[in-house]
Amino acid sequence: MNAAQRQPVETKFEPLLQFEMEMGTFLSDWHHCDQLSTYVARMISHNRTDPVRHSNFFSSALNELLEVSFRGGSPEGRIGCAVYRQGPNERVKLSFPCPPGHRQFFQEAVARTHRNDAYARYLDAISTDLAPSREVILLDLAINFDASIRLEEDKPRSVTIVVDLPLEGIVS
């Protein structure tokens, strides 16, 4: 079963915040991941039940996604990140240019987050991998943040990851 077949029924997500920047600029400094995730988390969490803890949780998840785009992105084009809300859920839509072939890799990694052996794969990766792969990071989001992850059809040589995070329920 591929990721497209597992897409959840679409509900109305309201836009909260979005940013775009040149990918080359983004890639110029690793700390952009930390800075952007901290800033965005703080902005979108202010009216959650527990803004401080929601922000902490959200920043953790968004930082991992930005780190994925940092490690796997290519310098031409723009990175775009939009955050939406629907009830207790936030949706992150992250688009970034990537080298040819990487899209297929992301499709497979996303599909693995939906498989029954996802948790076993995650534990195995913690036990044996020297460093976390992008697949493990998506598994981390699915397992530790209860995230629902899918890919959106996009232009060639770019990828759009859509991650739904039910953090309000977890935090409060």
Add this chain to the structure above:
Amino acid sequence: MSTAILSTPFQADFDANSQEFSLAGVIRPRSVDEIAPSISAFRSAIEEARGVLYINVKRLAQMNNTAFHAFSRVVLDACRTRSDIRFVVVTSSVVGWTERMFRHLGKIEPQITVEVYDSKFYPGQSFVEDTSFIPILRTQTKMTWRHERTILPRHGMRPGIVMADICCGIGDFAVLVRKEFQPARIVALDHSKASLAYARDVAANFGISDIEYTYGDASEMLLEDNQFDLVTCRHSLQIFNQRDLLLKELYRICKPGGRVYITNEKNSHCLGEPRAQSIQWTYDEVARLFSHFEMDVELGPKSRRYLADAGFDDILVESFMVTNHDGDPQDFADVITAWENVYAGEMAVKRGDPPEFIERFRQGFRDHIFAALHPKGYAGWPIWAASGRKPL
């Protein structure tokens, strides 16, 4: 040991005496090389440890997968080579992702257990977080507010400031401050989920949506450094056993040039007429009782010393007396009744005091109530308000 490689500093420390390796702050390296000194220190700590090694991540605000895998690998490798050692990872209930992430380690290796540090922040916590106390906390705030609303501007309260109320309890002080002084932002933090739920309900009922109530441990807050013009912490320093740690945190989140405002009691100075002697005896015993549970309800006049030792300057200290003549004397009597119930009915019993002591102990509260409700009586509850400025 600290590192300056990352933009946001983090700390990795090993305390050999307690066999505790602590990670704190934000750890988001691009590669393991950036945290190599900390990884190396962690390996050394494991080599040195015997029996149990505690891994304290209570103050770990953020850690990316790169760092998590690196530290996890060290501990998992150690499990495979050292059957003589156990690892206890201590996470915080405040930082929810740490509990979720670290618990997997225990699934991989039975030598690793993960504990959530939650219920024993300070010895008197169970007493002060008792939900039956909530109505009386409202009455107490109503009585002290009559004084504090005129005192607070001298300690840095003014419209438009960014403020935090730490140990906010049921949040009523934050609501009163918001209405009276219109700060630009209020963050209100407490460790009692029941109190916070009450605070949020009250705020919702009054259509207040701009007070940021947050669950947290005042001695290890997620709030960032240098954020607030004014940090208030009322009636709380006296019930913490690690007062220096709490003050350090209040200092940390306060902006340079901003102020930290604390209020505390000196219970042995509670007074009343008539029946002064009985009242005096009971409140002397209250101070001893709290001391037994590592709380200091005599702290009020020591505020200047505590603030000075914590690094504050321009320290202001003043005191005020809440009396039975502040509004309805029955309010004062209701507060004393609640104190009697908790101090004599619960704390003295827990200390193991004999019935005859408890009866005499109760009598002083009853006499205080008698004084409060007596047409010619006077009953008082003294409070010290103090603040210090964080140097620029």
